[in-house]
Amino acid sequence: MSFVIRPIAPEEFDAFVETDSVAFGYTPDAEATERTRQYLEFDRTLAAFDRDEMVATTCIFSFDMTVPGGALPAAGVSWVSVLPTHTRRGILTALMRRQINDVFERGEPIAALWASESLIYGRFGYGLAAQNARLTIDRRHTALMHDIPSSGKVRLVDREEALERWPACHERARHQQPGWHSRSIPWWQYRVLPDRAPERSRRRILAQYEEHGQVLGYARYEWGMNWVPDQPVPLDVQELVAETPAAYAALWKLIFSTDLVTEVRASHRSPDEPLYHMLADPRRLRRSFTDSLWLRIVDVPRTLEGRQYSAEGCVTLAVHDDFYEWAGYKYTLTSGPDGAACQRTMGPADVSLHARDLAAVYLGGTRLATLAAAGRVEGDPRAIALADRMFAWHPQPFSPEVF
Numbered sequence: 001m002s003f004v005i006r007p008i009a010p011e012e013f014d015a016f017v018e019t020d021s022v023a024f025g026y027t028p029d030a031e032a033t034e035r036t037r038q039y040l041e042f043d044r045t046l047a048a049f050d051r052d053e054m055v056a057t058t059c060i061f062s063f064d065m066t067v068p069g070g071a072l073p074a075a076g077v078s079w080v081s082v083l084p085t086h087t088r089r090g091i092l093t094a095l096m097r098r099q100i101n102d103v104f105e106r107g108e109p110i111a112a113l114w115a116s117e118s119l120i121y122g123r124f125g126y127g128l129a130a131q132n133a134r135l136t137i138d139r140r141h142t143a144l145m146h147d148i149p150s151s152g153k154v155r156l157v158d159r160e161e162a163l164e165r166w167p168a169c170h171e172r173a174r175h176q177q178p179g180w181h182s183r184s185i186p187w188w189q190y191r192v193l194p195d196r197a198p199e200r201s202r203r204r205i206l207a208q209y210e211e212h213g214q215v216l217g218y219a220r221y222e223w224g225m226n227w228v229p230d231q232p233v234p235l236d237v238q239e240l241v242a243e244t245p246a247a248y249a250a251l252w253k254l255i256f257s258t259d260l261v262t263e264v265r266a267s268h269r270s271p272d273e274p275l276y277h278m279l280a281d282p283r284r285l286r287r288s289f290t291d292s293l294w295l296r297i298v299d300v301p302r303t304l305e306g307r308q309y310s311a312e313g314c315v316t317l318a319v320h321d322d323f324y325e326w327a328g329y330k331y332t333l334t335s336g337p338d339g340a341a342c343q344r345t346m347g348p349a350d351v352s353l354h355a356r357d358l359a360a361v362y363l364g365g366t367r368l369a370t371l372a373a374a375g376r377v378e379g380d381p382r383a384i385a386l387a388d389r390m391f392a393w394h395p396q397p398f399s400p401e402v403f
C-alpha cells in the first residue's frame, strides 16, 4: 500500500482529531479541540494519507526535559493513531522512522512518550525510563507521624493568580525532578488550567503555599459532595508541586483536612513518594505502579554527556539498535568530578545492551543491574556493577502528566 506522510495544515486539524478519535474511541469535543489548537505545533505534526483520506496521525511537543543533574531538549511524541481500517500495514513504523529522523535533524537528543500499550514502542528503541505511582488512602488514616513546621501559609487562589504565579514555581521545581518537562504559557492556559466550566457536582480547588510572598508550592485537586448518605466521597489530586519539605507537608495537610471527603487519590506520583514516610500508618497508603515515560535516545554521546552520574568511572558500552543503525555503535563513557564525556570507539566493550535498555536506565529509575538480572544486559559483572552505580540517581524519575 502506498501512502503519503506530511505535516498537516491548520485547516486539516479537525480531520486530525477525527482520525485520532476513531483510533482511541472518543467523541471529539469542539471546545477541547479549540484548546488543543492553541498549543499544537503544526510544523511538528505528521499525518499519513491513503489517497485523500487521513489515516494516521502523530505530533511532537517541544520540551526541555529534566535529566539527572541537567536538562536536554526533548521531543514529546503524542497523538499517535492509525485508523482501524489501516492498522498492521507498517504505517506506525513509517511514521516513527520519519519522526525520529526529523528529531535527529532538529538536534533534539531524546524523544519521550506515554504509551497506550507497553508492547508497542520497544521495537522502535524506546525504553521504559520511568514508572509512576497511583496513591489511594482512606482519609481517616492520614495522620502524620510528625509535624513539619513551616513559617508559610496556604492560600486558595483563582485561575488567574495561578496562571500568573505557578509557572515560575513549576519551572524551579521541575529542575530537581528527572522526567519532568518544561511548560509553555499556552500549555498552562489551555492544558493545565483550562478555562472550562466544571461539572456542577464537582469543584476544582487551586491552592498555593507561600513564604514571605513567594510561592514555593501548589496543588490542584477536584472533589464533589455525594449527597447519598454513607457513599464514598473521593478527592482527586491532579498535581502537587513543592520546592521544599515544608511546602510539601502543608499542601498534603490541606488536602487531608477537607471535610466530607472519605478517600484521597493521586495519580502520576513518584514511585518513591515522601508521603509514604510521613504517615503514622504508612500501610494505609495503597500504591500501584505503572509504566509512564518511554524514552528514545536519538544522539547517544550528547545524551550521555547531558546528565551527571552518581559514581566516577569509565565503561565502554556496545549499543545495539536495529531501528536506527546510526545510533548502534560502541561508546566510551567517562564520568568524573567535572562532568561526563562520551565518545565513539572501535575498542572492546565492557557492557553490551540494546538502545531501548540504555534509554531505560538513562533517567536513573530502571537499574542497569536489574536489567542484567533480567537477561537484557550482558558483560563483565564488575563493569555492570560500576555502570549500575553510575546511572543510579535520586530522586527517582516520574512523569507528572500524560502528554
Ligand SMILES: CC(C)(COP(=O)(O)OP(=O)(O)OC[C@H]1O[C@@H](n2cnc3c(N)ncnc32)[C@H](O)[C@@H]1OP(=O)(O)O)[C@@H](O)C(=O)NCCC(=O)NCCS
Residues within 6 Å of the ligand: 023, 024, 079, 080, 081, 082, 083, 086, 087, 088, 089, 090, 091, 092, 093, 094, 114, 115, 116, 117, 119, 120, 123
Ligand atoms: C498502535 C497503533 C498506532 C499501531 O499502528 P500500526 O500502523 O498498526 O503499526 P505497524 O503496522 O507499523 O506495526 C509495527 C509492528 O508493531 C506491532 N504492533 C503495533 N501495534 C501493536 C499493538 N497495539 N499490539 C501488538 N502489536 C502491535 C505490529 O504487529 C507490527 O509487528 P511486526 O513488525 O512484527 O509485523 C495502532 O494500532 C493504533 O492506532 N491503535 C489505537 C491507538 C493507540 O493505541 N495509539 C498509540 C498511542 S501511544
